[in-house]
Amino acid sequence: MHMHMHTQAHRAHEATGETAAMRAACTVATDNSSSSSSSDWAFSKPTKPIRDINNQRNRLVSMGKKEEGGKGGEEEEGEEEEGATFTRAPSLLPLPLAGRLSSAKDARLRKKKSISVDNSRPSWFDAMSLALALVGARESWGGNLGGLATRFSTPIVTMLTMFSGSKITELPPGVHASSPSSQLRARGVSTPPAPTPEPTVTSDYGEQRRREHHEADMVIVGAGIVGCAAAVAFGNQGRSVLLLEKSLKEPDRIVGELLQPGGVAALEKLGMRDCLEDIDAIPCYGYQVSYYNEPVHIPYPDNLVSSASSKRPEGRSFHHGRFISKLRAKAAATPNVTVVETTVIDTVTSDHSGQVVGVRCQTDGKLDYYFGALTLVADGYASKFRKQYLPHQPQVRSKFWGLEMIDADLPRPNHGHVILTDAPPILIYQIGTHETRILVDIPEGLPSASIKAGGVKNHMLNVALPNLPPCTQPAFRRAVEAGKLRSMPNSFLPPATQKQAGLIMLGDAMNMRHPLTGGGMTVAFNDVVTLSTLLAPENVSSLEDTSAVLGAISTFHWQRKNGSSVINILAMALYSLFAANNEYLSMLKVGCFRYFQLGGACISEPCGMLSGLITNPWMLVYHFFSVAFYAIWCRLQDVAVWKAPYVLLVESVMVIYTAARVIGPYLVWEVRR
Template structure:
């Protein structure tokens, strides 16, 4: 059996469902579209639950805002960043809003729009292989959910949007197109009736010695918590969360977290990074969404990039008279590549760079993290600029570079201007500092943190510390270059 379409889309997730609907709304002669998905049951994932303001804007441009209705989606007005009991407010600029929700409900909303669109066939089938003819992909072979034999689905253009675990990525772009090795996982569960430090704000908690924790409300009673756990994941993950992460979180979250851990399993998702590459390996096929380009989920920018890609690609495909004319398609892919670059590159670079800083793996990154928090405490443009980048409102790699290296320099200045946090053991009411014992615990320029006296002290740098701090400053600056430079290269190397 064989079915013929104009466009064949593999994967009915965020990108695939949105593109099927967008193409159905074309002002050009209506095309016949097939949207194939292995299972049309509601997906159950622990990521893809926060849509940044720019993503909401692209959803509106695509005519898909209705996918946010009736799913108990929560308005998001910005972030609260928590470190050692301190909180800094980072609001979205100009009253912009994001939305948070259960991922599966949002995907089902997008699928419903695609199902109702004219010219779109939504088919529950497992795609087994690509069909090629004379070096060109002309469709796929798939097995319907209620069948046993493979069926051929042919199309002038095949679009692969089968997600981060894509089965066809390497076939389309070659074996080199694979995500970076997994360095950490997001481990998550749902808290019931938890009270966040700031209502309708995402919470980012910086955990000393570990990766960050994210919390955001995804329905009236449900709050998602995602905890970054570096590889390898501890064998007793729940114990790790209670002993290593819980003490650094606001007190009002402790009981909901303990209750969730006792009642539910902790699920995990690998944090992957896959820079985009030009799509010229095979004719007749295009990659879309996480199958082509992934970034760290810390900044919640994945859906924004996907919806941006759908919006740009669908507008250019509207102008293509013959999808079989690959010379014309190459021009479309080239225009798409350049038009998406500003937003995608900004979010891609920022996601990994910010994770490196918030993860603070080592002394230099710990200095960077402290400086970043103090930078946010300045308010004004020190908050507006970074959150405009994170939310996709200001897609500019030059602005990102400006704020990133400003934070690096500010972190260096803070080394000399602020008391430094020194971790020391405390026993028998004696405070041990640099190998000596201070009976009072408060002399000689040493200050304890009264909220957490057993963990650290605050020590004002003396002139004797300056040589070491100058050397540390050089290392911090080099660390900033070592983080940002390679990430920038992954985005510009194909230019």
């Protein structure tokens, strides 16, 4: 019987080729996750991205072999320090395709010289090829041999153990001793082995490809706002996705807590509106802007959003960490998506074409690699890849210093509050039943926040506190005395065209604006909607088609402006007015507040743009210069008659010039390539 099985194994070995046999014999140092269904790998000539990935894999393998040759003796698999090369690397093609792609040249080479065989391998090595061939045939021949592979793979493994006298420590691809680990479990985290494991054939080859072979259609770096939304969008399209995040613990941040109605609408388009439920989110219906405690109510305009769930435009404010946790749970539950906890160190590029083919990671101190046809980087405002792939870097204008007030009384509940004085602006909004966020803007070099004056706490108690509504002051004082002050830089980063093959950057890694208007998440979700539409299978059949993907990314740069340009420009222009540091900006700030007091279209249309519901940039230009002219009118009413000529001839020109200088650069940034 043993000789009979050996003969069968020898025939299977010849049929499947050396690639499959050698792969079955190796214990891969980087087994973990991979994605997409087996249908993703048709039996055809490998496309350029596949060749690039395999070239990179072969380079890593050859480097590992050189390292093995220098060590000598028996090598023990274990932790690999950063900078070390692989001694083994996984085949980047599924087993049937790897065998199929063995060329005629390989056959000629085998005739010229025999391939050396490791005599130390167990006697059941060739017989394992039979099990491997059966499993491979099941994937490659449309399931014709699927029943045969499933029926005989487990008995064969059992018999191999009996006749070889050795314990099998590695099972062929497609055979598992236990059920797959949780989607949210990090690669490399050990689990207690079952007492008597029974090998079973996995029914989800896509999950096996992602988790064990580290392959997917798309690798997403960062499981935040953009990363989770993109994983859900592309996973639901049938794309296989690897979502990588350095820490899956609930984050604790002071921004990303207010979602405008335009963002809620985009979230609904992605089928993710349920992520706003069960997180104690507070409905938001507009703003109240106060200038020296003189308020003006600015509600979100009606009839600008068609939503089955709400007749009235509604934003949401919430704890950032709770929202992120819901997004991650949604992504983990999406078909074709695998979430991995790992730290991404760098991108992996093809030596031949320069195309990005994946990322290099570190998981529990071990080097790791994940490969995909497209790598989406969404690693936030402190992105480690921005300098490498984008031409612009963030410009920091100020910092938001945040506190969490408990049981604070607000002048108008369910609204955001903007407090204006001669000091920098203050933003207040409720994030939970008992919690209210207050953000105090402190520009760089502000005298009242200097160390000599007593630092940030001095500014809070002596500048910010007196300007707050009286009903809010007690809760603010308690929060200041309790400490827990945290800051976040307020940055501006203009968008830029992206031409790196195999990679695209999204979110704060690619584009930022001042968070005063709370538009960041709205831009992010709109970007995901736009990109997922352009890269949908009906538009780009395969993400391995590099030219088609680059064309879609080029289109994305311009098409995304419909949902981002107005928010970007408005946020930076309003902040320049509200944080006025000269007399003409102060005139514009007063003129803006008086303009809001006119009501009607003077508040509905600006608020519609701020909320992401109106995306016409010419409307923004119209209202901004209307504010400038109205500011001149207000100035004329405040001065004596004998000063009117000076206001008309000098100050009016300077106000219009200042307005143009404020909004002009941001308009230019939006139309640049």
